[in-house]
Amino acid sequence: MVQDLNLNVAFDPKSIAVIGASSDDNAERKSWVGRLQEFGYTGKIYPINLKATMVLGLKAYPSVTAVPDPIDYAIISIKSSLVPMALRDCIAKGIKVVHIFAAGFAETGMEEGKKLQQEVISIIKEGKIRIIGPNCMGIYNPKTGLTFNVRFSRESGEVGIVSQTGAGMMELIPHANARGIRFSKVISYGNALDLNASEFVEYLANDKETKYIFCYVEGVNDGFRFFNIVRDCNRTKPVIILKGGLTEGGSGAVSSHTASLAGSELVWKAFFNQTGAIQVDTLNEAVEQIVAVEKLGEIKGRRIGIVARGGGVGVVATDTCERAGLKVPALTKETRLELAKITPAEAGSSIRNPVEIGLGRFGVSEYYAKGLNLVADDPNIDVVMAVLNPHVYTQEGVGAKEIDQSAQVLIDTAKTLSKPLVAVITLGDSIDVIGMELHAQETMLKAGVPTFSTVEAAILAISKMAKYWEFRRSL
Amino acid sequence: MVQDLNLNVAFDPKSIAVIGASSDDNAERKSWVGRLQEFGYTGKIYPINLKATMVLGLKAYPSVTAVPDPIDYAIISIKSSLVPMALRDCIAKGIKVVHIFAAGFAETGMEEGKKLQQEVISIIKEGKIRIIGPNCMGIYNPKTGLTFNVRFSRESGEVGIVSQTGAGMMELIPHANARGIRFSKVISYGNALDLNASEFVEYLANDKETKYIFCYVEGVNDGFRFFNIVRDCNRTKPVIILKGGLTEGGSGAVSSHTASLAGSELVWKAFFNQTGAIQVDTLNEAVEQIVAVEKLGEIKGRRIGIVARGGGVGVVATDTCERAGLKVPALTKETRLELAKITPAEAGSSIRNPVEIGLGRFGVSEYYAKGLNLVADDPNIDVVMAVLNPHVYTQEGVGAKEIDQSAQVLIDTAKTLSKPLVAVITLGDSIDVIGMELHAQETMLKAGVPTFSTVEAAILAISKMAKYWEFRRSL
Numbered sequence: 001m002v003q004d005l006n007l008n009v010a011f012d013p014k015s016i017a018v019i020g021a022s023s024d025d026n027a028e029r030k031s032w033v034g035r036l037q038e039f040g041y042t043g044k045i046y047p048i049n050l051k052a053t054m055v056l057g058l059k060a061y062p063s064v065t066a067v068p069d070p071i072d073y074a075i076i077s078i079k080s081s082l083v084p085m086a087l088r089d090c091i092a093k094g095i096k097v098v099h100i101f102a103a104g105f106a107e108t109g110m111e112e113g114k115k116l117q118q119e120v121i122s123i124i125k126e127g128k129i130r131i132i133g134p135n136c137m138g139i140y141n142p143k144t145g146l147t148f149n150v151r152f153s154r155e156s157g158e159v160g161i162v163s164q165t166g167a168g169m170m171e172l173i174p175h176a177n178a179r180g181i182r183f184s185k186v187i188s189y190g191n192a193l194d195l196n197a198s199e200f201v202e203y204l205a206n207d208k209e210t211k212y213i214f215c216y217v218e219g220v221n222d223g224f225r226f227f228n229i230v231r232d233c234n235r236t237k238p239v240i241i242l243k244g245g246l247t248e249g250g251s252g253a254v255s256s257h258t259a260s261l262a263g264s265e266l267v268w269k270a271f272f273n274q275t276g277a278i279q280v281d282t283l284n285e286a287v288e289q290i291v292a293v294e295k296l297g298e299i300k301g302r303r304i305g306i307v308a309r310g311g312g313v314g315v316v317a318t319d320t321c322e323r324a325g326l327k328v329p330a331l332t333k334e335t336r337l338e339l340a341k342i343t344p345a346e347a348g349s350s351i352r353n354p355v356e357i358g359l360g361r362f363g364v365s366e367y368y369a370k371g372l373n374l375v376a377d378d379p380n381i382d383v384v385m386a387v388l389n390p391h392v393y394t395q396e397g398v399g400a401k402e403i404d405q406s407a408q409v410l411i412d413t414a415k416t417l418s419k420p421l422v423a424v425i426t427l428g429d430s431i432d433v434i435g436m437e438l439h440a441q442e443t444m445l446k447a448g449v450p451t452f453s454t455v456e457a458a459i460l461a462i463s464k465m466a467k468y469w470e471f472r473r474s475l
Numbered sequence: 476m477v478q479d480l481n482l483n484v485a486f487d488p489k490s491i492a493v494i495g496a497s498s499d500d501n502a503e504r505k506s507w508v509g510r511l512q513e514f515g516y517t518g519k520i521y522p523i524n525l526k527a528t529m530v531l532g533l534k535a536y537p538s539v540t541a542v543p544d545p546i547d548y549a550i551i552s553i554k555s556s557l558v559p560m561a562l563r564d565c566i567a568k569g570i571k572v573v574h575i576f577a578a579g580f581a582e583t584g585m586e587e588g589k590k591l592q593q594e595v596i597s598i599i600k601e602g603k604i605r606i607i608g609p610n611c612m613g614i615y616n617p618k619t620g621l622t623f624n625v626r627f628s629r630e631s632g633e634v635g636i637v638s639q640t641g642a643g644m645m646e647l648i649p650h651a652n653a654r655g656i657r658f659s660k661v662i663s664y665g666n667a668l669d670l671n672a673s674e675f676v677e678y679l680a681n682d683k684e685t686k687y688i689f690c691y692v693e694g695v696n697d698g699f700r701f702f703n704i705v706r707d708c709n710r711t712k713p714v715i716i717l718k719g720g721l722t723e724g725g726s727g728a729v730s731s732h733t734a735s736l737a738g739s740e741l742v743w744k745a746f747f748n749q750t751g752a753i754q755v756d757t758l759n760e761a762v763e764q765i766v767a768v769e770k771l772g773e774i775k776g777r778r779i780g781i782v783a784r785g786g787g788v789g790v791v792a793t794d795t796c797e798r799a800g801l802k803v804p805a806l807t808k809e810t811r812l813e814l815a816k817i818t819p820a821e822a823g824s825s826i827r828n829p830v831e832i833g834l835g836r837f838g839v840s841e842y843y844a845k846g847l848n849l850v851a852d853d854p855n856i857d858v859v860m861a862v863l864n865p866h867v868y869t870q871e872g873v874g875a876k877e878i879d880q881s882a883q884v885l886i887d888t889a890k891t892l893s894k895p896l897v898a899v900i901t902l903g904d905s906i907d908v909i910g911m912e913l914h915a916q917e918t919m920l921k922a923g924v925p926t927f928s929t930v931e932a933a934i935l936a937i938s939k940m941a942k943y944w945e946f947r948r949s950l
Contacts, residue, residue: 165786165787166786168787249793250794253827281795309642315732319721352728
């Protein structure tokens with residue numbers, strides 16, 4: 001397909017023109033040219049600037065048509081009113097894909113902006129050019145050195161993103177990076193004047209480097225096609241979708257963001273039910289769910305075995321599970337008898353579910369690993385959740401070393417368990433302890449253990465994975 | 476009332492017997508005597524120990540009856556099977572209130588434990604003694620130096636807690652302390668064999684030092700009385716309640732924790748609707764709601780003005796508000812015209828609601844404070860939420876100093892606003908930046924600005940305050 005060919009060019013261009021290239025490259029506001037240079041893009045960069053002859057050490061040209069060599073891809077970073085002219089130049093030059101960074105189109109809600117957007121649409125009808133945007137951040141592809149933020153990880157991974165918001169990705173990607181997630185290809189596509197969610201998701205569905213997809217959409221202009229692409233993709237690659245503007249008020253906010261048609265809540269409810277896409281409600285939740293799809297994998301059912309503090313904390317965790325559609329069943333008599341052997345009947349200890357393994361509260365005793373194995377082997381259990389609260393024990397001499405040790409116990413134990421393990425390392429109330437706990441989380445995430453900061457986040461993510469796998473097994 | 480008198484004794488005892496006092500006081504497991512000493516209790520402590528003659532520098536006695544002076548209060552920290560005998564001694568000695576720390580009663584679900592609990596009930600029927608517990612942590616009263624954890628703040632505050640879980644409070648209190656919350660009086664009361672939630676909430680309702688109450692209950696044995704006490708209290712002091720064991724599975728977990736009768740979900744739904752109590756679902760949410768009741772105060776309606784990043788982030792925030800029952804109305808034309816004067820029409824800026832004040836993204840420009848005032852003055856708005864994401868700008872040279880400055884701008888601006896302000900300072904992805912952001916949050920919370928780490932948490936807390944104040948105005 002011609003269109004897939006074009007997208008390959010966008011993700012792996014041999015040469016890029018930056019139209020509106022600025023020399024003003026400093027810490028406060030990095031220019032597109034400076035960003036490509038710093039992030040390690042190795043292709044040719046052609047700064048386009050009406051006045052300058054050099055930009056950041058590169059020869060600059062007054063327009064793309066003045067460049068003697070062929071150009072694959074262009075980033076347009078000029079005032080919106082100048083975009084039509086620049087775009088005509090790009091067509092004349094034979095550029096295949098253009099990313100329009102500039103805002104000031106239909107999303108403004110003003111007549112002028114809408115007219116400008118229409119003008120761009122008529123211009124591209126004339127040529128073979130394809131547009132990403134306008135009003136967006138474009139592409140992040142660590143493998144080829146493309147990015148819209150130099151803080152993003154330079155390592156490649158298996159998660160692809162298709163997003164109408166760029167600002168949201170400025171936060172989501174570093175947060176996901178800190179949680180051990182690496183990305184294959186990310187597209188921020190804004191107003192979707194030409195290329196839309198359908199094209200991008202289809203591209204990632206066929207992309208060998210991408211195994212999981214997250215999609216932030218405000219509206220789609222080809223609902224039926226998008227429906228089919230997402231449903232097909234979900235057979236092999238989980239698709240997480242955050243639909244912005246699902247509520248009445250939110251749908252008003254959408255029109256002022258990307259001028260998309262938001263669609264009704266009922267339609268989207270049916271969409272999620274029938275495509276199997278994993279629905280998330282916020283960008284924070286999206287990060288948690290990305291961790292779950294990548295690190296947790298298949299779970300066979302909704303019955304969870306909890307190894308945590310008991311008492312009221314266990315009661316609340318059980319309520320949270322039930323509200324999320326998970327079950328916290330009683331363990332078999334056999335399991336309880338085995339647990340009793342390693343768990344002293346002291347205040348707070350419990351051999352029910354949630355289980356509290358008294359002697360292994362820091363997670364470092366041999367009993368702890370043994371207890372996790374017993375719970376996992378119980379025939380009533382599909383998935384095990386282990387909750388550690390290291391900060392509760394820091395006053396009792398637990399420090400960074402012990403916290404790292406318990407992370408290692410969980411990593412080692414996860415490999416021996418007969419059921420998937422989810423870990424929760426809750427965060428303390430002082431920055432020192434939080435630092436130790438985040439470090440332990442990072443180690444565990446890098447080792448492939450799905451790890452969360454709150455029981456609530458873990459349970460929500462697990463319940464959505466259970467639903468996804470029910471859908472996938474039903475196909 | 477005799478019973479109130481007894482509780483005064485429990486919160487402010489002139490002398491305490493620790494039955495089962497241990498000399499084994501070290502960092503790993505602090506004893507009750509060591510804890511009282513370290514936390515600054517200035518009354519008399521009488522260690523009771525069959526063998527020792529001295530415990531941590533204090534003269535020890537074989538039983539309370541061997542102590543020559545009067546004793547107000549006792550903490551029983553011995554094996555459950557020995558509790559009846561110790562209790563008979565306490566009655567003989569004329570001790571008014573006893574805290575039974577020991578577990579191993581009805582909560583075990585075993586015949587032996589249930590029998591023991593029945594035995595204790597018959598013993599106390601004979602005397603005038605009142606019991607807190609068993610299976611609980613007892614009292615934290617910073618003013619009189621009573622605590623069950625030496626990490627808790629020694630400063631007094633205005634929030635009182637009545638909780639069936641002690642382990643949960645071990646986490647909740649330090650977290651709330653870190654969020655600028657200080658407590659008046661806290662009771663962990665476990666199995667509620669004698670004194671129950673009703674007595675404790677009534678006591679705090681009449682306590683001048685307590686202005687807000689949080690209550691974790693698994694079950695109450697006098698539903699109608701509890702209903703009336705909570706409803707009356709809500710007329711003047713907000714009561715936040717986390718009902719543990721509200722779901723079917725959770726109610727099973729309750730019986731193995733405090734052996735309470737959990738009650739049906741429908742009954743509790745009616746309870747919350749008719750008493751006006753603020754319902755929370757988790758202990759983390761309880762901390763956020765405590766911050767809201769203390770720092771936010773009354774809000775007149777559900778219409779929120781958001782000053783934040785725009786684009787997709789604003790769309791998602793709007794959806795989150797609508798789902799929580801808040802409205803994100805359009806601002807008046809007048810407000811928008813004024814905002815346009817201080818907000819350049821660059822990518823991402825917006826003069827709608829959510830408003831993005833482009834030039835003041837760090838929160839430090841004069842335009843930022845001006846923008847907040849404009850939004851607050853809009854007649855369509857009841858409450859203003861300002862969201863800052865400092866970590867997004869740290870790569871652009873924003874550091875600890877600027878983050879503290881923006882905290883100060885919010886503190887100063889909050890005082891001038893015509894509507895209540897809620898702040899969100901989201902957390903970054905590296906421990907350095909998180910440290911700076913938590914520090915800014917702390918400063919703001921101490922200055923009385925209700926501050927949260929996520930938009931979701933802020934919105935949920937605001938929506939529950941709106942509901943509470945609707946209830947209170949309807950009386």
